[in-house]
Amino acid sequence: MIELNEKLVFDRPESVIDRPTHYCPGCHHGIAHRLIGELLDEMGLAEKTLLASSIGCSVFLYNYLNVDAVESPHGRAPAVATGMKRARPDKFVFTYQGDGDLASIGMAEIMHAANRGEKICVVFVNNTVYGMTGGQMAPTTLIGQSTTTTPNGRCQTHDGSPIRMTEIMATLGGVAYAARGSLDNVKNIRQAKKYLKKAFEFQTNETGFGFVELLSGCPTNWKMTPLQANERLQNEMIPYFPLGVYKDVSEDGGVC
Amino acid sequence: MSRIVVQEDRCKGCLLCTTVCPVDIIVQSDRFNVSGYKVAEVPEADADKCIGCASCALICPDVAIKVYKTPKKKGGK
Numbered sequence: 001m002i003e004l005n006e007k008l009v010f011d012r013p014e015s016v017i018d019r020p021t022h023y024c025p026g027c028h029h030g031i032a033h034r035l036i037g038e039l040l041d042e043m044g045l046a047e048k049t050l051l052a053s054s055i056g057c058s059v060f061l062y063n064y065l066n067v068d069a070v071e072s073p074h075g076r077a078p079a080v081a082t083g084m085k086r087a088r089p090d091k092f093v094f095t096y097q098g099d100g101d102l103a104s105i106g107m108a109e110i111m112h113a114a115n116r117g118e119k120i121c122v123v124f125v126n127n128t129v130y131g132m133t134g135g136q137m138a139p140t141t142l143i144g145q146s147t148t149t150t151p152n153g154r155c156q157t158h159d160g161s162p163i164r165m166t167e168i169m170a171t172l173g174g175v176a177y178a179a180r181g182s183l184d185n186v187k188n189i190r191q192a193k194k195y196l197k198k199a200f201e202f203q204t205n206e207t208g209f210g211f212v213e214l215l216s217g218c219p220t221n222w223k224m225t226p227l228q229a230n231e232r233l234q235n236e237m238i239p240y241f242p243l244g245v246y247k248d249v250s251e252d253g254g255v256c
Numbered sequence: 257m258s259r260i261v262v263q264e265d266r267c268k269g270c271l272l273c274t275t276v277c278p279v280d281i282i283v284q285s286d287r288f289n290v291s292g293y294k295v296a297e298v299p300e301a302d303a304d305k306c307i308g309c310a311s312c313a314l315i316c317p318d319v320a321i322k323v324y325k326t327p328k329k330k331g332g333k
Contacts, residue, residue: 006258010313010323021318025293026270105328184312186276219270226270 015046015066022060025228028183028216029057032125033064035193036096039200042065045092052081052120054106056098056129059115065249075106081120092203094121102132103139103163110165113210117174121199121210124165127218128237135221139163142240147221163239167212170246176208178247182215184233188243195245209248215241258308258325262296266320269293272323273312279305282312 004067012018016037023029040046051069054077055062062069072080077095085093102110102124110122129147130136136149140162144153154162169178177199181192192214199210217229224232269287274282275316281302298306308325318330323332 006324008322009308009325010310010321012319018317020266020291023317025268027317028271031315034319057278130258186314189314226272227275230272230275 013041013136015040017064017066019063020051021064023057023218024218026194026219026229027057028053029125030125031183032096032123032214032216033061033190033191034193035196036094036123037065039193039197040065043197043200043204045200045204048090049092049094050081050088052077052084052093052095054095054097054101055132056101058096059132061195062098072219075101075104076109077101078105078109078118078120078122081122082113082116082118085118086162087122089119092200093119094200094203096123097125098131099124099126099128099135099165100136100138103165109140111168111172114169114211115172115174117176117208117214119203119206119208121203122212123196124211124213125216126154126165126213127216127221128162128243129218129221131218131221135218140165142236164241166213166241166246168209173247174209175211175247176202176249177210177212177245179211179245180213180215180241180243182238182243184215184230184238198245198248206249213241215243257297257304258306258323259303260298260306260312261322261324262298263320263322264289264295265291266318266319267293267295268318269295270316271296272317276311276315278309279307281305311314 049067055074081093081095137147166180179195181195182188193210199212202210218231219226219229285297310323313321
């Protein structure tokens with residue numbers, strides 16, 4: 001029997017459009033979308049948000065988040081966001097990028113946007129492969145990880161080491177907030193939402209550049225089931241990409 | 257009593273929800289949905305064990321789970 005005084009305690013946030021996503025089963029992009037949607041609703045930003053969307057699996061983000069969006073060329077989302085924020089400083093501007101987009105093709109844009117201290121937020125979803133194009137090696141691919149371009153596993157002497165973006169961001173002067181979260185379990189998802197909220201607040205109170213990396217799984221390109229991919233994230237990715245806050249200017253005495 | 261409602265046409269059968277349920281009542285059903293995925297469900301026999309923690313909804317990548325919770329009344333259920 002359904003009791004009359006029961007409450008709906010969990011439902012789709014208004015900013016997340018009610019439509020099926022094109023993501024593979026077990027892909028963590030959907031969780032990241034929902035966290036952003038919840039925050040835009042809770043912080044009352046949905047009506048004044050501009051999204052600079054990227055290329056990759058998240059290319060159709062404008063279909064899933066109910067905000068105004070500009071589709072940027074591959075990797076150039078921070079440059080597009082810079083233009084939007086400078087033209088309309090009253091708007092809330094964020095980018096949503098994958099690791100191939102941000103850490104490889106768009107490395108120049110993200111470094112300089114961060115170093116200039118543009119008052120934008122960057123959500124960086126790291127799943128250690130180029131997802132949409134078929135699982136090629138990305139700069140964040142772990143040593144030994146087999147991809148379509150490194151079938152015998154990534155070799156450190158030949159292909160270099162995986163880039164830790166959040167650590168790099170934390171060293172740049174313009175960055176106000178840099179943190180790394182993960183989307184593999186309930187505790188980490190709640191923590192990731194706190195990181196995102198903090199990064200968003202650094203923009204709403206006009207402090208500076210906010211960067212949040214979210215470790216995520218890619219079952220299809222890792223050739224695993226969603227549950228195996230979740231375990232790999234916990235056992236292999238988190239030890240190499242430690243979670244936590246790497247820079248927070250509000251704790252360092254703030255900026256002028 | 258709490259309960260979850262799985263929106264079956266959205267569920268992709270990834271079963272991430274089964275990894276986080278503290279009372280382990282979510283299982284994969286034998287039914288296929290319109291996309292050909294075997295959806296997650298709570299068997300009828302276990303329905304009253306749900307504590308309404310919303311962990312499953314929190315990890316669901318497809319926002320396919322709604323959680324209903326009934327506030328506890330004074331003096332028992």
